[in-house]
Amino acid sequence: MSMAKPTKLNVLIVEDNSANLMLASAVLRRAGYRVSEARSAEDAIVRLAHSKPDLILMDVQLPGQDGLALTRQIKADPETADLIVVALTAHAMKEDRARALDAGCDGYIAKPINTRTLADELDGVLRARRLALGRAAL
Numbered sequence: 001m002s003m004a005k006p007t008k009l010n011v012l013i014v015e016d017n018s019a020n021l022m023l024a025s026a027v028l029r030r031a032g033y034r035v036s037e038a039r040s041a042e043d044a045i046v047r048l049a050h051s052k053p054d055l056i057l058m059d060v061q062l063p064g065q066d067g068l069a070l071t072r073q074i075k076a077d078p079e080t081a082d083l084i085v086v087a088l089t090a091h092a093m094k095e096d097r098a099r100a101l102d103a104g105c106d107g108y109i110a111k112p113i114n115t116r117t118l119a120d121e122l123d124g125v126l127r128a129r130r131l132a133l134g135r136a137a138l
């Protein structure tokens, strides 16, 4: 189980598949996250111009610009380079994980989404990232 959080963390879910988007959104809201949603890279870029989430859950396979290309763009822009990006990959294949990390992702989660572990996995990535930056743990 996730520990209660003193302040709500904001997560942006970028996912074109409605069922996955609704599932991830419901699970993370229940876990105490504040959730915003984007269905394409273009949609995500518009949202990021207005507010910066604590974490982005990024589907790799998107129509048009894909999730890894969008991650590279986010990491190349000083305005968004510090954002934590967790890839949602279709396969847990070694090369998919390597491609996600190579694109700048801070972590990855394989589909299908496990509703029992998703929030804890994101918490783990956030904690590891903050420790790596020498900040206080969550």
Ligand code: MN
Residues within 6 Å of the ligand: 015, 016, 017, 059, 060, 061, 062, 063
């Ligand atoms: Mn997709």
